[in-house]
Amino acid sequence: MKNNVEFAEIIRTFFLKKSYRILSIDKIRSGNINGTYLIEIDFGDTRNKYVLQQINSEVFHRPYDLMSNLNEAIKHFNYKVISMPYNQISFCIPTYINSNGSKSLCQVEAIFWRLFHYIQDSYSLEIIHTVEQAYSVGYSLHSFHGVFCDLPKNKLLKPIKDFHNTKQYLKTYYKLFNSVSFDNLNFSIRDRVLRANRTIIDNQELITELDETLNSNKLTYMAIHGDPKVSNFLFDLKTDEVSAIIDLDTFYYGPALIDIADCIRSICNPHGEDAKNLTLNFFDMSLFDAFLRGYFKRRKFILTKYDMLNISLFMRIIIYELGIRFLTDYLIGNKVFSIEYNTQNLKRSEVQFNTLLTINANLSEINKNILRYI
The missing domain is CATH 3.30.200 (Phosphorylase Kinase; domain 1)
Incomplete structure (x- = not known):
């Protein structure tokens, strides 16, 4: 500092x-x-x-x-504030x-x-505590998409090369993993890295499913936030509802499902991505249901039926991707994500992979809940 x-x-x-x-x-x-x-x-x-x-x-x-x-986001937002009905924008930027x-x-x-x-008059959260908060986040994310869904693609630049390119993250990880000298890691750390690596291998069929979906040309693309985690939603001190959506560094043109999946990932792990005890880490279905109710409150659907049938796939992809990114950063010496202790990014990857396994185990119920809104 x-x-x-x-x-x-x-x-x-x-x-x-x-x-x-x-x-x-x-x-x-x-x-x-x-x-x-x-x-x-x-x-x-x-x-x-x-x-x-x-x-x-x-x-x-x-x-x-x-x-x-x-700048493009601010200009478009200000235009929409004037042109849209006053009650259709529930946030500021x-x-x-x-x-x-x-x-x-x-x-x-x-x-x-x-x-x-x-x-x-706002506050931020690292984790969601109530279904009311999850509902408000879902409602505000839909409002965000409603504002920016018609912002032209040619107005935006790609903020990070290969951002949300899961296949590229995996390729980079495998190249790094094959060059790592495990002699420099103690037995406990080596075992944790190898367990995380096994989860990556066991779930890499997700990449094939993702490729098929992206190549279908059926997904809805628009200007998206790119990183709509819980801490990027500010809540009003008086109403406890979302009043602002911040950190638009990853604002770019991409599949709307990236935002929805990443937001669900962040909301539905009630112990957060820095959970100390993995046994307490789980996917909270009540928060998931509340987010869906909030997002689909307004009947002006932004998503198509095809999008909605692939929400759970993108949920698993975004968690898989983030786990890979955390583990990669740990192996290169923690150069991307801020840490408070040396193995924090390793722990973060374990949290993501544990959440992925929980979702895999509850996939039928998750899809059933999504289908209610089609």
């Missing part, structure tokens, strides 16, 4: 013509990729909060592409402040920073 003098120099670029005093700089622990800080500033007549964020260059190689996508008067990012050496307006 930088010292306060270094932070002050970065913040100064966003407020060149203003007199102010920095009151506090606190790291926000939520989020696995970018370094994020809550800043409070005194301008004399007002005190405002902002979110300062460092972009992880290990993940995002073209930071201005992120900001281009965000983040807006940012330019650096040096005109640039969307501040660059210090090779590091890029940006400053967002703080969304007042």
Whole structure:
């Protein structure tokens, strides 16, 4: 973490013509990729909060592409706020402040920073606690899709090469795994890695199913969030309903099922992706049902019947993919996902694979619940 003098120099670029005093700089622990800080500033007549964020260059190689996508999202959102009925948009999205008067990012050496307006009277969650929260997330994700489903593909850039390309993640993993020297791992860690590897091998037929589905040309594509996990939904302090959807770094054009599957993955593991005890890790059907009720509350369906018949496949794919990404990151030395201890990404992969096995065991019931909305 930088010292306060270094932070002050970065913040100064966003407020060149203003007199102010920095009151506090606190790291926000939520989020696995970018370094994020809550800043409070005194301008004399007002005190405002902002979110300062460092972009992880290990993940995002073209930071201005992120900001281009965000600009397109903001413009489209503002247009829809005017043109859509007031009760059809149940959320807001983040807006940012330019650096040096005109640039969307501040660059210090090779590091890029940006400053967002703080969304007042809201809170975030790492895990879902109630069916009401799961319902609200489902309802808001449908609202998000309703707003952005007609944003043209040519307006958006791909934020990460091969993002959500499960086959490529698997190929990269196998190449890495075959080069790993297990002599450097103690027996316990080696055993855990090998068990995770066995789960990857046992479920790789999912890739064949995914290829068939993608090649069918029947899936619904649109501008999607790309990473709609629980912590990217902010809840209103008074109503406890979703009031904002944040972190649009992965906003791009792709299958709508990616958003739905990833959101379900995050919601329905009540102990979160950092669960310490794998025996407590399970897929919560009550939260799953609540999410579906929320998403399909409005009868204006965005998904086709073909999409809906493949929800459970994408649920398994997205969990399988994330487990592979966590394990890969552990094996390369934890360069992508933030950690608090060395084996955290290994543990995260185990949580995902355990959730996958739980879903496989309950697939019939899961599909039955989905079919109620067709």
